[in-house]
Amino acid sequence: MGLRVLVTGAGRDTGRLLAVAFAARGAHVVVTARTMGAAEETVGFIRAAGGTARAAVLDLADPDSIAALEVDRLDVLVNSGARYLGETASPADIADAIAGAATGTVLLTERLLPLLRKSERADIVNLISAAGENGQHRSTAHAAFYAAKHAQAGYAEILSERVRAEGIRVISLFPPDFVQDGPREAGAELTAQSVVDCVLFAVGQPRDCFIRAIHFEQARRFEQRAPRP
Template structure:
């Protein structure tokens, strides 16, 4: 990992780190020297991520975190934090039960708020605090091109609204709130201009933002989406 230690010593909490983009984020932060707290709904998923990080020479610990459960948020073991990455959110397809809808809104909207509020004292104690919110283009006003359930749109709009007011209120304290609004993207694929956005490109945006000097407040990343093909 030599030459990629620009985040050395920083304590990073990644939600939804048990798979896909959350796992990739945890690995990317660890590869740059950060000490990662990888959280997931199950201990086994979090531990799988930690094992991958340690195998690559990084530092990480695992913890169970169910964002839809306030008790789980309250009991999360963390005593130091520099970067909070709110990447855990359940995608909801066109068909959904009432239980699915409740879980998605609770985890994405309420869970993001409760976790962030709980961790704000730790972020205020950091000299380089950042809050990263991996939202979605579904949280943008007027966006309608995802096939996600309307409840997913509702949850993401709530998340976006919270991030917007939080950014304005925390700016005087030097806490950066960085939100990303990617369209539906692929975990893997070509990174050409005419290809679907990839998870790695989203991750690169996050790493770029948190690596900037403290006078650089990047509030949001909005992505141009490919036109729909007929």
């Protein structure tokens, strides 16, 4: 692949899977997380598998942290860092989640756009959520999480329209609440690995293929289906 990829929220869970997956396909990955320890742990997994990566601290809720991030070349930006909010959340939790997922994603993307414009195959990938789809109420997340994800989706939509003429693809994914591990079969909950595979598929398409969004069906349990005749 030979790409330079930056993944936010790569210190654990889905962000880590994304970083490891890109590295396994030959990309050099900038692994970012709120703490250096978490980022370095992911880098350790990548290097142990023969890949290349470096760790960097990035707190999307802190504009100074975004401004301090050092990157000199970039082909793919993966905006996967976002704090999930459950049904109950404190005012501080709400402020942090919206600052990270909404404001932080916008500030980071804007800061890195000059580098992406220098790439011959630039992609901006946004892991949003079904909570960012109009009219959807499928997640049990806090209403503030919905607000943050709608902001993220709105920015991605207009950005895609404005940078497409430059050959920059903006790819947004809208998965429902999903699990990190589980059976990858019909009727089961969506898994993080399946989300990662969708990202890799979209990024791997020829440059004439602009996949703006990937939407997912909510899982339906077999027992809820009508029996076959």
